[in-house]
Amino acid sequence: MNLDYESLRILAWGILLFALIGFAISEGISLGSCALLTLVCRNPNERNILVATVAPSLYLQQSWMLALIAFIFAAWPLVYAVGFACLQALILPLVAAWLIRPFSLVLANALNEKWRSTFDKILSYSNFLAILGLGLILGNVIKGIPFHLDDEMHIVFLGDIWALINPFTLLVALCCTGLIVFHGALYLQLDHRVPFADSCRSLALKAGIAFLISFILISLWLSRLEGYHINSEILTQAPSNPLLKFVKRGDELWMDNYQHQFTLWLLPTLVLIGGGLGIWFNQKQNHYAAFLGSCVAVACSVLTAGLTLFPFLLPSNRSLNTSLSIWDASTSQANLSLLVPIAGIAFLMMALISRWSYRMPNQLTAAKPQSSCSQHPH
């Protein structure tokens, strides 16, 4: 692919946003559904039905996370290195949820009721923690992470876990929790015959309202929050070196992009419209439309965050100049020339295959009680 470095970086950033949307929608289904397991299921039969709904596409949903991380590692190695080195304490709950989910959903059926119930509780709580962890990560990315790159580009984390937990990041975590619970609850209602549909509807309403309120609060807070701005010449064709720029921080700077490009206001508007429609259709029991509404809310939330931060990927609130942007955190031009077309096509195929896979639960499994002597491999 004979594109210049600047174009490749922009395209890679676009693919990153697309991958983040895919991850948020897919992993949001897994996290939301699994977190609700002990809340909506009142007996083993309902539990089995929920598992049968989620389990067939479990690994496909989780593979979005792995694909996203691998893509970030290959295309934005500085972001990968700084992100995982500094935010590992918040990533641990996500890892725990990832590890527990397949055992609980795929293998625990071989055990007796008592063990299954224990696995279910662990699954539910770990997924709630993971959702909070995701929200805290996003909140810290917006606020800035306390890291520094020295002269030889060693990454130094200048804070601790308590520096990452503050009112703003907690509000973002709450918003994230509301959105993912909303998303998961709507997904579980797609098959309207499920016995826990009423519980899901009620939870979706509460979570949806909590999400919309917290999203509005975050937007208001963000308009006053200190943002970041590159103050020196932006070298879009230069090799990736974050130390070659100057960054300033100031109030309302995160609104810069919205002031320069008015159409960007469409994105947070679509979040509110998507969320609102999701709630409305949920109450009208039009489950497919409600779920589409939540997908729009999720996708536009990701786009809102990404475009608000643009061109930054990981700002540093302690060593401003070492903040990572799309112009100085990417891999080499040679790597991007190969990776961008492959990733562009692959992520699109992943989205199409994922769309097909969500038909699977209805086609593959019958929603019936598990017998004690199973005639199925699991």
Place this chain on the structure above:
Amino acid sequence: MLSETVLALSNWQMTLTSLLHYVFTPLTLGLSLLLVVLEIRLILKQDASLKPTIQFWARVFAIQFVLAMSTRLLVVIQYGVSTSFFARFIGDNFALPIAIESISSFFLISALFGPFWFGWNQLSDKQHALVTGLISLCLHISALWLISAYAWLDNPSAVSFNPLSLRIETEDSWQLLNPPELGQHSLHAIGLAYAIAAGFILSICAWFKLAQPGHPISQHSQSVAAIFGIVSVLALSVHGQTEALSLSQRIQQNTLRGVDNQSLLPEIQQHIRTGLDAYRALKTWREDEKNAPLAASFNQQKADVGYAMLLKRWLSKIETASDTHIRLAAESILPSHPLALFWGHKSLMPMGVISLVIFALALLPTAKFNGVLLSALPINALMVAIDLMIQHCLHQAWLVDGVLPRFIAYSSLSTSEQVLAGGFYSLALLTTMSLSVFFTLHIIRSQQICGAPS
């Protein structure tokens, strides 16, 4: 400079994650092939008695698959958590094949697992065999991508140091994806994978046969496992070391042959001195970027900058290194415990022969050797473990051969942070491994051989 405690803990964390990933991924490779063979046999012979055997191995496969997928995420995360400098400095070159694999074959495996595991009732035998075959194919393609990434670490080609970004950057992506000796690495890795998988399957077959002669699982699976095992062990024995090209390969070859590496010390020290000259040229050039002779001098010598980095273990300002420091640095890349590595390597041949004999005995239509067949897994597991440990010890000094010493690659964590992280990952890995063993034994003991699915 990181403390020795942090270095040791980081090393332990990386080793444990990699070890568990390398154990359970081979089992999925071998079991997937076994399932493909059995399902094809089911279609050709229309023998309904094969179905319970297939479903039994499918459950065992599912457990190994779950664990391999779990440890897969941990491996990908570890490079950022434990070795963030490596990830920043050179990691994108290593990650390129991994990223391509994640968005292609890995994703397809994930998508196909649903129909494979939950589609017994809805898919016909032919459709299910197709799904199993595709999973097996994608697993092998994934394995080849990963082998390509790890083979590149041993012989980093098609890259060079960029003084403007202070990173190693790719010069030729296609050559990066096709490193030298990829064929050798692939044959060796796949051979090891099949050997341990065949041993695993054969041991389970022997256990069932001892409990009940003529057990259907043994009847249908034993010969397949034996043939896999014979082919894999022969492949491992035919594959030999090619002519060593790089300095590191010569050091490794000498160690495995029991030859003293002291004769290579002057050459290593020369590399360090060249690297130091390049480092000094780089530092001066960064203050005066218009100085073309300095840039030229650096470019000529930059290939050895990694050797100069070895001095960072003793000095933060390596420009002030004395001859003693250079000698210490040179000695640090020689494998420690060369005698153990030599004898470990020597022991692989007789273990390979024993393994071959066990697999051959499995083909005989007699029950006399059932007790011996039980040892197929321990023997092959030991052989693979020794091979992995030898490879790990031979590459102890470098994370990227000749470019990035291992101790520099680690993240700048405090001891308490490393203890916390290491503790969590160790607990997570050991718990998942225990659960895997528990579920596998549960399936074997319960002998829940399902009837025809309803």
